[in-house]
Amino acid sequence: MDKRITKRQKDLLSIVYKHIIDTGYPPTFEEMRECLGVSSNQSVVDLLSKLEEKSFIKRTESAARSVAILPLGYELLGKPPLAPFLGVTTAGIPIEPIEISGEWQQVSQDAALLREEVFLLKIRGDSMINAGIDDGDVVLVKSEKEFVSGHIVLADIDGEKTVKRFISDDKPPYVYLKPENPKYSVIPATDKMRLVGRVISVLKDGYWKSAK
């Protein structure tokens, strides 16, 4: 199948993107027809079919305003993919911010959260201030299986959760967690230590007030 896209198809994709940006939901056939400047919605049908065929968008048959832009579509537009922001989760389990101490203890939370692919944690304490994570910040954690030395991780030590920098090098203690604050000392790896995920985003205190 020809994966190339024509100017008109790209026009429509931009129209859909802009509508989502402006209103928060996709346009109807009629709205797309209007923006395209044509008088028949057959054109819209044709163009949408092509776009879907080429995996730029995805639609649900007979459903109003059901066009969703796929990753390939964002790539084509050269825009930041909105979908990841909208859907960093996989399952439908709601993501709840939970409190976590900077001194690696006292998290009264069920483990269900930790099965999520991505979830939020509110940080308490000052053990990571030199890594730009301050008291009150919220971190977005992504579950991982493999870890790279130097990454900020969420660890579980005998049931207690903590956020630290993960280090693995050729000098003792070889594998350990490093608080980013000279006040605290490193935590060597033990058999009770388990790495849960990686911090992929730090939402500064004040983030939540940022919208309006």
Add this chain to the structure above:
Amino acid sequence: MDKRITKRQKDLLSIVYKHIIDTGYPPTFEEMRECLGVSSNQSVVDLLSKLEEKSFIKRTESAARSVAILPLGYELLGKPPLAPFLGVTTAGIPIEPIEISGEWQQVSQDAALLREEVFLLKIRGDSMINAGIDDGDVVLVKSEKEFVSGHIVLADIDGEKTVKRFISDDKPPYVYLKPENPKYSVIPATDKMRLVGRVISVLKDGYWKSAK
């Protein structure tokens, strides 16, 4: 008006949120009715009215799938506000991630972007590694008028953009920008320096791959 929300109302708000997460667009009345587990869509009408009345959501009359979650709604749910990322902010100008150097120079971008309330920047350089901002990370910047000493800010120095920590204290040079890397020295404030906004979120390299 009573701003409190009932359990059922919050249920519905969660249902709407989840639907957007899963599909990319809001649910219909029928879908919401189904998820609520009731047999009449009058319930949906009632609950939506209350939610809109209290500014948790916004709808467009007679338009299918037109429920949009407002910032207050995200706050209630304890979820990251999708709105800023989507750009529902003010104008319809798309938010483009732009490259910005850590050595405060060379940004060929129009100033239009800087009028956005919230936008994304990709960081180049190592001048802020001690603040947890590494080469390749993307920061979310919110336009601000007032700045607090210690905040990470986006500054414009004679047309060149840079991200640094803003410091204002009682010792010379009193007001300056501080790179979070001992390799670099501070930048005293001049009349050519302008503070644009505050970094409210740091998306680590790898964030974009986190979804799917």
Add this chain to the structure above:
DNA sequence: GTTGACCCAGAACAAATAGTCGGGTAGTAT
């Protein structure tokens, strides 16, 4: 008790919306 807010049942209606049918034009490749 009475009231009112909140929530639900069941049905009918009206508007919005997606999809269809039968064409037409222009360009391009075979």
Add this chain to the structure above:
DNA sequence: ATACTACCCGACTATTTGTTCTGGGTCAAC
């Protein structure tokens, strides 16, 4: 020439979807 693709026109239909109506039940506040 012929065939093919991309795009468009105009009118129509079928379905989805939002809205309205009448009524009932529960629970807490007054």
